[in-house]
Amino acid sequence: MNKLRIGIAGLGTVAQGVLQLVKTNGSLMSRRTGVELIVQRIASRSAKPGVDLLGAVFSTDVHDLVADPDVDVILELIGGEGLAKDLIESALAANKPVVTANKAVIAGYGDQLLAQGNAPLRFEAAVAGAIPIIQSLNQGLAANRIDAIYGIINGTCNYMLTVMEEEGLAFDQVLSQAQELGYAEADPAFDIDGIDAAHKLTILAALGFGTSYDFSALYVEGITQITAEDIQYAKELGFKIKHLGIAMHTDAGLETRVHPALVPSTALLASVNGVMNAVQVVSDAAGETLFSGPGAGGAATASAVLADVLSLGTSGLIGSARALESKGRSLNQAQAAGTAPAMHRLAMDDIRSACYLRIPTVDRPGVFAQVASALSAHSISIEAVIQKEQPLEDASVSIVILTDVVVESVVNAALTELAALDTVVGKITRIRVAPTH
């Protein structure tokens, strides 16, 4: 039996999930992999007297994990960017393998960290919780050219959009409900503004397309402008609204964008509801593959963390300086930028998509003709229209238009022109239609 001594930084939701899973399934893991997990040391800001530490030594300084010669692998489960990055750097510098669930650190500093030291750095849990999507991209689909990755990768957004659809509730009502249920943080900005999904898409794009781990290169839009009305109109047009991370390669270049999108009601992703996550990968040989599962939660995330730990345990890397030198670095290189030919990243202005437009106008004859003529002046064709007779509370009416596929900069110009019309009386909502393969 190969003994693997782990050191855990943090004692929150995920760390406690890891401890619980080692406790309940530790012997099963040993039988299956030949690796016996020993929780050697835990370091976290505050002790949690009610938590079973499985005999581990406890201290409050996370750097104790690096200094302890009896710790073979470090699990960074504190989150945030400062101390977490510092800990990963010092562990790798000391040739200690690291497993992290921290998407923010990888999306911001992945290139730098993966280039450092010989020890492997693994981060399966950083994207889509329990779903083994990193391993699938690195290994399961390694023989393929990846053409597109579409992800529902933020459980809070997916939960909120699902409840808005099923119960017809307003955004703010659903947000409060999500906060009460623990599906949204007290400060929900990170999730509902799309930042969390963008961190995850940064990682998926790097693995699928060999881009750098550059969070700032993504286009990011959250779900705060989506109303129950939009969801209803989308349904009438045959779509569901999902918050998507899209990394897609076309002849024009690579698109990396995070925003709400209209997904055909019959599409696989449309059936992924509530807090569930899903990632659809389109590749040349395997075709369309869909991975779905819980994207968060102590046990689900611990499953991904321990998958990384066990794979390190079976890799022959732990405890062998020579193995680390020859294999550890190449494992990191496989996850680092530059393994695929460099791809031109498209500016958002240059992407092409069909669009849903909801235009609030005065309730007067001739307004639709005026809107249609403004779109036509930009050569934008209309695929479908919904115009309700019934005015809204503020006496405005909504004209809802589905356009054909148009270049983003052209839609932007048309929207500026529409917004300047005196018959348009509020903010125009634009939701892009998800690309199809």
Ligand SMILES: NC(=O)c1ccc[n+]([C@@H]2O[C@H](COP(=O)([O-])OP(=O)(O)OC[C@H]3O[C@@H](n4cnc5c(N)ncnc54)[C@H](OP(=O)(O)O)[C@@H]3O)[C@@H](O)[C@H]2O)c1
């Ligand atoms: N929760 C999920 O479902 C989930 C899913 C996927 C990925 N993740 C990622 O997993 C990581 C951990 O998330 P979590 O939900 O477990 O967070 P959490 O519940 O807030 O736990 C963080 C732990 O780290 C400790 N900590 C924070 N700052 C520290 C410091 N300066 N020194 C020592 N210890 C410190 C905290 O101490 P205290 O106990 O004193 O607060 C706490 O025990 C994050 O990167 C997160 O993005 C989480």
